[in-house]
Amino acid sequence: TYELTVKSSDLSGNGSSRSDELKRKCEDLEAQLKTKEAENNELLKELEQKNAMIMVLENTIKEREKKYLEELKMKSHKLNMLSSELEQRASTIAYLTSQLHATKKKLMSSSGTSEGTPSGSPVLSNYKPSPP
Template sequence: MTPSGRPAGPPRSSPQAWTVNLVAMETVSLEHQIQSVQRHIAFLKKEQMELLHDLHLEILRLQKHCSELTHDLEMKELEARQQEVLDRELEEKCRAMEAQLREKEKDNAELRKELRHKETLVAALRSSLRSKERRFLEELKRRSHRVTVLDTELHKQTEAAAYLSLQLHATAQRLPEHPPAQPRPRRRGHRAPARPRDPPREEPDAMPDPALFLYAPRQQQRPEPPGPARASPAAPRSPRQPPQDPAGRARPGRGEPGRGQGAGAPHGAPRAQE
């Protein structure tokens, strides 16, 4: 068959037939080549379209990524500018804090110096206070001891005064009330009219002077009734004895009226001379 679909006739051996056959074969070959080329072109076009589509998608993706990177870069630049501003502010704050720190260190140095001075003063005051406290305790101990001694002596003197008062009261009760009356000597000159004599009055018991016991703590003088001492200043005094031994004192006898009357002795003496 021929390439056109016609049945092939009997072979011809002429050159024209051979040329026709050759042309027909070439034509068929060209058609096949053209179809193959067209198929290749269609395939290439399809691949090219797919490639272009992929390239377009890739370009879009890259553009999006590029825009994202640009946005990130802008944000980073903005953050960098803000960070620079913050860094400058922090540097300024750091410089201000360093200046304040230097001032604080200077103030701390002055305060340490003042503190050392005050510690020295406190140590001196503490030492002075200890010495004053020690002297005060010594003085307090000494005064406490003296108060104890004086209290003991005062107690002894009070007991002695009470005992002497009791003895004096008992002696005054044992003595006679009045001595016998004696004639009064006559005096020259004008004589006053006689007056009625007052009835005898009982003289109060004389209490001893407490000054003798308060101002003589070491050696106490034996108290004597004030009446005989004034009436007879030249009379000898008995030796000093401590108040704890009242039994050794000499009791006045009944024949000594001056010791029994006490302060009333000066009134009894002129009556005895009448």
């Protein structure tokens, strides 16, 4: 009977120690779960902050791109205007140069002949380009 009593006390002792061990494991797992949940919440907050920052940066990029395109459009327009002006000036220079040569030719022919009539190509003497 003593052996049975010892064995039964061992079994009941093992049962309570097993129960205590399971309780400890359960408490440890619950503590780990709380820790993981806290970490998860922190990561979610961090993710929200980063997403907000991404949105701000995307908006900034869109605004800068819009501003850049507007500036590019204005500069392109200005470049077209300056090119047009340059073309007009080149045309004026060509006209004035032809007038200068025609006048020079007239003077040369006047001083060379007593009649004072211009000699040379009738095309050049009759050519009168209109200034731009």
